[in-house]
Amino acid sequence: MTPVEILEKIKTKFPGVASTEAFGILNMETEQNKLRPLLVFLRDELNFDFMNFMTGVDRPTENIIEVVYQLFSFTTKASIVIRVKLDRTKPEIETVSDIYRTAEWHEREAAEMFGIVFLNHPDPRILLLPENFKGQPLKKDFRHPNMTPLPEVK
């Protein structure tokens, strides 16, 4: 299946998803409430059975936090990137860990690094950070006393 064919199939089922192509990979933007049905559709109908990773991207200038899901199809060898924009002041999204089991740990990581709240997550504990750690380190405005800027080399 070519990216164009995949796109057409998704467009018929989910009108209103925006999409672009970069380096041969489909980039697709969707909304919070459409994410779960879209992922189920991709997994069951279009054979996207493998989630490479999911993560967040902080964009303070636009006041959003982007959530990125990268999927791969073992059957058709196609890749697709799904992205959802969340409000940076209150980033909340439904968990997808029951659709792709690997998302459980990736979501835990994204939650502690970006402060995203994953609703209905089965195990919402911290994953990598120390227990008493304050702040979300991968946010762009994160500051820590131990962080010193690198010296400029000329």
Next chain:
Amino acid sequence: MAEKLPASLEKLNTEEYLLNMGPQHPSTHGVLRIILKLDGEVIKDVVPVMGYIHRGMEKMFENRKYDQIIPFTDRTDYLSAVNNNFAYVIGVEKLLGVVVPERAEYLRVILAELNRIMSHLLWLSAYGMDVGAFTPLLYIFREREEIIAMFELITGNRLTHNAFRLGGFKYDVPKTFFEKLEKFISHFADNLDEYETLLINNVIFKSRTVGVGVITKALALSYGVSGPSLRGSDIKMDVRRDTPYSAYSKFVFEIPTGKNGDTWDRCEVRMNEMRQSLSILQQAMQGFPQGDIMAKIPKIIKPPAGEVYTAVEGPRGEVGFYIISDGTEKPYRVKMRVPSFSNLSALKDMTVGFKIADVVAIMGSLDLVIPEIDR
């Protein structure tokens, strides 16, 4: 129980209990802690606890220039430094639109495959120790040392090579390298057969591993398990074949798979993978082209704004880099997709119902590297 117990034992109750394994435990091969919920010897639940060596790599990447990041990638999975370099540099090269000379591509493949063999050999010796066989280690480190010496010849380093540069290599290979490689190829296949007889096909080893830690096809895919651990479950997925990168499309090789998805299958897949790597090495050495070793890349690396995800097949599975560039000298965001992270997340479904001693065997068969998980 038909047999009547003495009165003093009849009053005993049994209950489930928690056992802490690690963070300092020889079989976790790093600083990983596992909380086991046990009923006698039978495992009821497994909860991995990690992050003991979390260094905030992804944050560090955001504050470094593109070429300064390469040595950091060595230090995530220190057993496959070359493959981590590989995934990162092809990502940045894709953003830059740089075409790497063929000679550099071939050399990259040679180093990546040597690195795969080196990593699998360390796994094999350590796994032998995990299940109680000490002897293989003494044999295997002989061959591993040969590979490390070759890496030392090219890069000057033994484990964290920092071998790759954006656009190719800094230095060409010394002439003596190919003599050493040829010598290695000539005897390694025989050694491999010996190790397989010594450990993998050993009756005691088989009784420890066959039928233990089974993971089904669907579950393995859903957990994002990759590499030999996934291929053990009879799924022919390999980044080198599915989305060929660098010069891999020019080589003929097979993708070994297991049948049942148990611990023994994962071991057997790794053994066969080394044979395939050896075949790739042979082909790459025969067709090694002349020419430049470095592409023309700008002195100040400023990729145009955009994003890219590139993955390579590391010894443990899919190593991927998701790089977002905003057009400056430093990346806006870099996410590392590491194989051990996803492989470990499937541990619970593999171990529940087995005995406590099997945890060591199952975990070893996943070939975990903890700094890679914590990053």
